[in-house]
Amino acid sequence: MYIYIERENRAQSVTLTLYSSSMATLSLRFYAFYFLFFALSPSILNLRHPSAAATAESRCQIPPVIFNFGDSNSDTGGLVAGLGFSVNLPNGRSFFRQSTGRLSDGRLVLDFLCQSLNTSLLNPYLDSLAGSRFQNGANFAIVGSSTLPRFVPFALNIQLMQFLHFKSRALELASSSDPLREMMISEDGFRSALYMIDIGQNDIADSFSKGHSFSRVVKEIPNVISEIKDAVKTLYNQGGRKFWIHNTGPLGCLPQKLEMVQKKDLDEHGCLASYNSAAKLFNEGLDHMCRDLRTELRDATVVYVDVYAIKYDLIANATKYGFEKPLMACCGFGGPPYNYNVNITCGHEGAKACDEGSRFLNWDGIHYTETANAMVAMKVLSMQYSTPRTRFDFFCRG
Numbered sequence: 001m002y003i004y005i006e007r008e009n010r011a012q013s014v015t016l017t018l019y020s021s022s023m024a025t026l027s028l029r030f031y032a033f034y035f036l037f038f039a040l041s042p043s044i045l046n047l048r049h050p051s052a053a054a055t056a057e058s059r060c061q062i063p064p065v066i067f068n069f070g071d072s073n074s075d076t077g078g079l080v081a082g083l084g085f086s087v088n089l090p091n092g093r094s095f096f097r098q099s100t101g102r103l104s105d106g107r108l109v110l111d112f113l114c115q116s117l118n119t120s121l122l123n124p125y126l127d128s129l130a131g132s133r134f135q136n137g138a139n140f141a142i143v144g145s146s147t148l149p150r151f152v153p154f155a156l157n158i159q160l161m162q163f164l165h166f167k168s169r170a171l172e173l174a175s176s177s178d179p180l181r182e183m184m185i186s187e188d189g190f191r192s193a194l195y196m197i198d199i200g201q202n203d204i205a206d207s208f209s210k211g212h213s214f215s216r217v218v219k220e221i222p223n224v225i226s227e228i229k230d231a232v233k234t235l236y237n238q239g240g241r242k243f244w245i246h247n248t249g250p251l252g253c254l255p256q257k258l259e260m261v262q263k264k265d266l267d268e269h270g271c272l273a274s275y276n277s278a279a280k281l282f283n284e285g286l287d288h289m290c291r292d293l294r295t296e297l298r299d300a301t302v303v304y305v306d307v308y309a310i311k312y313d314l315i316a317n318a319t320k321y322g323f324e325k326p327l328m329a330c331c332g333f334g335g336p337p338y339n340y341n342v343n344i345t346c347g348h349e350g351a352k353a354c355d356e357g358s359r360f361l362n363w364d365g366i367h368y369t370e371t372a373n374a375m376v377a378m379k380v381l382s383m384q385y386s387t388p389r390t391r392f393d394f395f396c397r398g
Contacts, residue, residue: 059393059396060117060393060396061396062396063135063136064119064136064137064193064194064393064395064396064397065135065137065185065189065193065194066119066122066136066137066193066196067137067138067140067163067193067194067195067196067235068110068122068137068138068139068141068196068198069141069159069160069163069195069196069198070140070196070197070198070246071141071142071144071145071146071198071199071201071202072141072142072143072144072145072366072367073109073198073201073246073367074109074141074196074198075101075103075108075124075139075143076100076101076102076111076122076141077100077101077102077123077124077127078124078125078126078127078139078140078141078143079101079142079143080101081101081129082124082126082142082153085143086347087099087101087103087347089347090105090331090347090353091103091105091331091346091347092104092105092106093105093106093353093357094106094357094358094369094370095107095370099347101124103364103366103367104363104367104368104370104373105330105353105357105363105370106357106369106370107121107370107374108373109373109376109380110122110139110141110198112373112374112377113380113381114136116392117392117396119136120133120136122139123139124139124140124141125138125139125162125163125166126142134166134170134183134185135184137185137193137194138163140159140162140163141159141199144202145199145202146199146200146202146203146206147199147203147228148224148227150227156199156228157227157231160231160234160235163235164238167185167190170190171184171186171187171190174186174187187239190238190240191239191240192242192395192397193242194242194243194244195232195235195240195242195243196243197228197231197232197244197245198245198307199228200224200228200247200282200286201248201251201279203220203224204217204221204251204275204282205251207220208275208278214274214277214278217278218278218281221278221281221285222285224282224285225282225289228245229289232293232302233293233297236297236300241300242300243293243300243301243302244303244305245286245302245304245305246305246307247283247286247304247306247307247308248279248286249307249310249311249312250275250276250311250312250315251275251279252267252272252274252275252276252277252279253269253271253272253276253311253312253327254365254366255327255328255329255332255338255339255340255362255365255366256329256338256340256342256366257272257275258270258271258337258340259338259340259341259342259365260342261275269312269315269316270327271315271327276312279308280308283306283308286304287304287387290303290304290387301390301394303386303387303388303390303394304387305380305385305386305387306385306386307376307380307385309385310375310376310379310380310385311376314361314372314375314376315327315361318361321361321375322359323359323361324359324360326361327362328360328362329346329360329364329365330353330354330360330362330363330364331346331347331351331352331353331354331357331363331364332344332346332351332365333345333350338365339365345364346363346364357369357370357371358370360372380392
């Protein structure tokens, strides 16, 4: 069994055109892409060298601390670490050269954002083999997570409970004579940290999958927003003051949804209009929530990031960005138009992966390729999709 409930890690559009589709190799496409990416946002890691550090200076003079909460859009291995589910190759093939539990051929948007700060990739909170390597924060995101019901692993509420335990234990060790104390996050580190939230897609998707009408799906959205707002307030009461909140992407453009939905109400770009309408209504509610929080929590910074606009632009203008068949998965089974089969998913027997993931926007029917994720990250870093317009490293100290 495979947990593939979500992922719309949609990429963003670049103001520069990703050149010729005649480029034959993955490496050539990445070299040219890197040149454009580097020119617009030089703090991003050099894509040609997996271990190379970004050459541009970040304002983080003191190592940054990030805590992330979410679903498979930002799960860096939590599902595998926490439940032992297999996430097999070809997942991870493009960058890590092995599966790391990420549902992509390489890095996620979260990975690129971390690398823009010259900090390590976030370890999953549940990864016991990570030891004490949580100096730069922890990732509580788990594949399939939603906000409701509250006490089902790994709902947002459960992730918050895990964070509270993590913080309590970290501060306990930091004030002890334990040799690990030097590797723990201090009270000031928790206070200065960035708290990222990217969740809600599964709540909408699950509601549709149960056969609920559009009106019923929409009726549940305020409850989802309320859970996210409560999460922010909980973190605020714990001393958090810096929040970075991603909205959800165009759910109706996922190959998985397009393949499995029988009655297709398609828009001009071939996406399910009702699914995308629900996603946009959720995003409007999330935007209003962020505005309310800025008023209620006046000493906090709450940044809302319009990932939907970024990802939908990639789909609508796929050719401009060098993508082929934006609604078709690179890794899956069934061939055109969507290459998705719920019984033969990526990484399992019978599924096959395309030769060049960089030509595809979608990786496995739900999640994005590394190339697409890099574009999303670049757009996020551009500040054009952030309200208020804020540099990603705004929380850095020093």
